[in-house]
Amino acid sequence: MSFMAAVALVVRKDLVIETRSREVVYTALLFAVSCVLVFAFGFVNEGRADPAAAAAILWIAIAFSGTLALGRIFDRERQNETMRALLLAPVARPAIYVGKLAGVLSLLLMVQAIVVPLVALWFQAELFRHASLVIALLATGSLGYAAVGTLFAAMLARTRGRGALLPVLLYPVTIPVIIAGVKGTVALLQAEPNLAIARAWLMMLIAFDAVFITLALWIFEPAMAE
Amino acid sequence: MEPLDFTSLTFTDVTRNFGRRRALNRVSFSCEAGQIVALLGANGAGKSTLLSIAATMLEPSSGAVLYGDHSARSAGAALRARIGVLGHDLYIYPELTAFENLAFFGRLYGMTDVDRAVAEALLRAGLEDRASEAVSSFSRGMRQRLALERALLHSPRLLLLDEPFTGLDDASSSALRDRLQAARDRGALVIVTTHDLEAIEALVDTAFVLNCGRLQPLAAGAESLRVRYRRYS
Amino acid sequence: MSKVFAPLLVVCGAMFFYAPFLIVGAPYEATMGLVQKIFYFHVPSAMTLFLSAFVAGIASAIFLFAGRPAADRVAAAAAEIAVVLGIIVLVSGPLWARKAWGVWWQWDARLTSTLVMWLVFQSYLLLRRYGGPGSERLAAAVAIFGAALVPFVYWSVNLWRTVHPNTNVVPTLAPSMRGPFWFCVAAFLCLYVLLLTLRTALESRRSELDALYLALED
Numbered sequence: 139m140s141f142m143a144a145v146a147l148v149v150r151k152d153l154v155i156e157t158r159s160r161e162v163v164y165t166a167l168l169f170a171v172s173c174v175l176v177f178a179f180g181f182v183n184e185g186r187a188d189p190a191a192a193a194a195i196l197w198i199a200i201a202f203s204g205t206l207a208l209g210r211i212f213d214r215e216r217q218n219e220t221m222r223a224l225l226l227a228p229v230a231r232p233a234i235y236v237g238k239l240a241g242v243l244s245l246l247l248m249v250q251a252i253v254v255p256l257v258a259l260w261f262q263a264e265l266f267r268h269a270s271l272v273i274a275l276l277a278t279g280s281l282g283y284a285a286v287g288t289l290f291a292a293m294l295a296r297t298r299g300r301g302a303l304l305p306v307l308l309y310p311v312t313i314p315v316i317i318a319g320v321k322g323t324v325a326l327l328q329a330e331p332n333l334a335i336a337r338a339w340l341m342m343l344i345a346f347d348a349v350f351i352t353l354a355l356w357i358f359e360p361a362m363a364e
Numbered sequence: 365m366e367p368l369d370f371t372s373l374t375f376t377d378v379t380r381n382f383g384r385r386r387a388l389n390r391v392s393f394s395c396e397a398g399q400i401v402a403l404l405g406a407n408g409a410g411k412s413t414l415l416s417i418a419a420t421m422l423e424p425s426s427g428a429v430l431y432g433d434h435s436a437r438s439a440g441a442a443l444r445a446r447i448g449v450l451g452h453d454l455y456i457y458p459e460l461t462a463f464e465n466l467a468f469f470g471r472l473y474g475m476t477d478v479d480r481a482v483a484e485a486l487l488r489a490g491l492e493d494r495a496s497e498a499v500s501s502f503s504r505g506m507r508q509r510l511a512l513e514r515a516l517l518h519s520p521r522l523l524l525l526d527e528p529f530t531g532l533d534d535a536s537s538s539a540l541r542d543r544l545q546a547a548r549d550r551g552a553l554v555i556v557t558t559h560d561l562e563a564i565e566a567l568v569d570t571a572f573v574l575n576c577g578r579l580q581p582l583a584a585g586a587e588s589l590r591v592r593y594r595r596y597s
Numbered sequence: 598m599s600k601v602f603a604p605l606l607v608v609c610g611a612m613f614f615y616a617p618f619l620i621v622g623a624p625y626e627a628t629m630g631l632v633q634k635i636f637y638f639h640v641p642s643a644m645t646l647f648l649s650a651f652v653a654g655i656a657s658a659i660f661l662f663a664g665r666p667a668a669d670r671v672a673a674a675a676a677e678i679a680v681v682l683g684i685i686v687l688v689s690g691p692l693w694a695r696k697a698w699g700v701w702w703q704w705d706a707r708l709t710s711t712l713v714m715w716l717v718f719q720s721y722l723l724l725r726r727y728g729g730p731g732s733e734r735l736a737a738a739v740a741i742f743g744a745a746l747v748p749f750v751y752w753s754v755n756l757w758r759t760v761h762p763n764t765n766v767v768p769t770l771a772p773s774m775r776g777p778f779w780f781c782v783a784a785f786l787c788l789y790v791l792l793l794t795l796r797t798a799l800e801s802r803r804s805e806l807d808a809l810y811l812a813l814e815d
Contacts, residue, residue: 139474151468155459158498214457222421223455227472228445286742293738297731306723307735310716311742314753321757338756346749353745360661361734364422383730384810577814 141236144229148237155214156241162210163248170203170253178260189327190320192263197319199253200246200276201283201312205305207245208287211238212295221295231359239288246280268326271336275326278343279319282350283312289354293361318342368442369521370432371397373418373553378427380413387413389577390427395555397521400548400567403557404582404593405574411557412452414574415524418555419449431522445473448520450528454511458500462491462510465499466517473518485513488543504531512540516547523552529560537563561589602794609791612784619777632696637777639689641785642682643711647747649679649789650714653721654744657737666804669733672740674796676721678789683715704757710750717743 139147156162174195181191215221224234254276258265265272290307294300322339325332373395380388387410395401405411416422417429420436420443429436431443449455456465466485470478486492489509499507508531515523525544529537537560544554544567558564571582571589573596582592620637653675659668690708691701702708717739724736 139472144472147468147471151457151460151464154464155457158459214459218455218458219451219453220455220457222451222453223449223469224472226419226421226444226447226449227469228441228443228474229472230441289738290735293735297729297735300727300729303724303728306720307739310713310720311739311746313713313716314746314749317753317757321753342749342752342756349745349749350742353741357661357738357741360664361738363734364731381807381811384807386811386814389814 139229141230141233144233145237145240148224148234149240152211152237152241156245162207162245165210166203166207166245166249167252169206170199170249171256173199173202174253174256174260182261187261187263189263190324192257192261192265193320193323193327195261196253196257196265196323197279197316199257200250200280200319201309201316203249203253204242204246204280204283204287205308207249208242208284208291208308209301209304211242211245212291213301216295216298221292225296225362231362232355235288235292235354235358238292239284242284242288243281246284247277250276250280263327265323265327268331268333268336271326271333271340272323274340275319275322275336275343278340278347279315282315282343282347283308285347285351285354286311289358289361292358296362296364315343315346318346366442368434368439368446370434370446371521371553372430372432373522373555374428374430375414375418376428376430378414378417378424378429380410380417380422381425386577388417388424388579391574391577391579392427393572393579393581395553395570397551397553398548399569400544400554400556400564402561402564402568402571402582402589403555403574404561404571404589405557409574410577411574412526414579415449415451415526415555415557418522419447419524420444421449445518446521448515448518448523450511450515450523450525452526454507456499456507456511456514459498461496461498462486462502463495465510466514469514470517475518481517485517489513490539505533505536508532509536509539512543516543519550519552521552523547523554525554525556527558528556529558529563541567561593565589602791605787605791605794609784609787612780612787616777616781616784619780623777624773632693635689635693637781638785639686639693640778641782642685642689644782645785645789646679646682646686646711646714648786649675649682649793650718650747651744652793653679653718653740657740657744661734661737661741667801669737670800670804671793671797672737673725673800674793676718676736676740677796678792679718680715680722681792682789683711683718686711687715710747713750714743714747717746 177191177195181187181195215224225231254265257263287308291304294304318339322336325335325339375391375393378388378391379386391414403411403414413422417424431439434443436443460468463482463486466482467478470482475481483492486495489512491506491510494502494506499510502510508528512528515525528540532540541563544556547554556564565588568589573580573582573593575596580596582596585592616637620634623634623637625631625633653672656668656672656675659665660672687708690711694703695701721736721739721743724732724739728735
């Protein structure tokens, strides 16, 4: 079974499960929207809000709903010990990681498809002025966050560690990603958008993704052994 | 991935520790393909640990496990393709249908002509009319039958079953015995842990007893398994 | 205990005894005066913190890929020391900032990087404590990511700084300050080696104890 075929198989399986129950999509989406709403009440003054607030809220909503989604996705594998069944199968272990990562990433991007317009609307933030850069920032940031999150969540599922530990482990390590995402978005939301700064942050995110995905692929196999 | 095969399983001085607890203590045994081996012992004796190590899910703290001439570490994925496991937790996805579960694992194990194999497996399990229903609606016995088919789908050389008779009614129990016999006749090496000694009485070729992590062969004899087993407790 | 321990202890003690004298003898810095002298302990502890982060990361990599349990013990020790050093830096930093610039906290590159690294290794310790059996490998992954994170944290916070300039001026050391500074760095390195040896020895004792419990069952 080739690497990509195994990845495709895992992704398809998760997709079928998710479209049947839609549980994770709905809860993550609802959570993100509620998050944004609460912050909107706090930060929006007379219909306008500081661009920094809009950017920060966007990325916080992504981070929080990402953690929720990761928890739910791996709880499923924990329930019937299907994680073990996957590890028992004659596929390259990193393929399981990539498959899961693809699932988590698509979920994050789906949530963002709703949350980004909402933030633009409620915070009067000009997120679509430089749409391609915003999309690039969101995509690379989500990839970095999901890469680390998938590894940690998978390991917690394997050792039957408490799911509550996931945020404790994930947030410190992904702080550079969040900083980069927020600062890049702020640069684009200002009255005079600073494209050079936004691009600089994008570079950092791309480098982060490259390094951490490579590390995760290396680490996944020995880390999943017992 | 070249196909790999083996005809024997050998444990040599295998020890497994969990922190301060020794689950397996210098376990040594050997079995050949075409045998049904019973692994007996009280709860907590280490039977599941031994099966997990045989399945390559756990690594021994010391000692060696050989599949023919191969070790788990060197053979990797090719070895896993020849092992089938029916664990305590069944390893099936409740949200998927019976057909989808088997098809997923069949493809994962690189089988060709998966759909036909799955249809046959469902027929053997007596689940062909529930094939398109989500497993979450199945009873425990039905899930067990499905999980067994999942373990057997790719015709494994080594079949490991952890308490497979739990919760089965007489009909299913007898069907399971038939499947195990067929597997043995096909040349598989079957290792079963169970408390239901009467169920496997007629099938067993060799039996071992695990007592506080130590393994001993069960003495051969004309008496029933239960009588012989009682001598060890 | 290794033979080098006792002499190292003496040397380290002597260095820390002598350090204040050197610091007093060093010249006052132009703008900050006496307060700046915190720098002689603050910066070496930060340097040692990052050193410890790398030690923990590399030891964790050896543990995960080569399977040596001794490496895991070193990693656990290094992570704990990193957290302690982090506390020293995070306490001395605000004390300095308060007196020098009137604010308790500065979002400058160094302090923020230290805070993030401290959080990462604190989460490592929490995981080892509350993660349950088999969490050593996950902790090792966290440590490897933590060590790999160091350049990124620095990069992101530095880039952030160029957008928001602030009053923290990177001290360019006057020659007469270099002597005491590097002496303190050496003293902290000495202390680090000492603490790492001690703490790793404690972990070795623990695993020896586990082995003894296991031997009981034989």
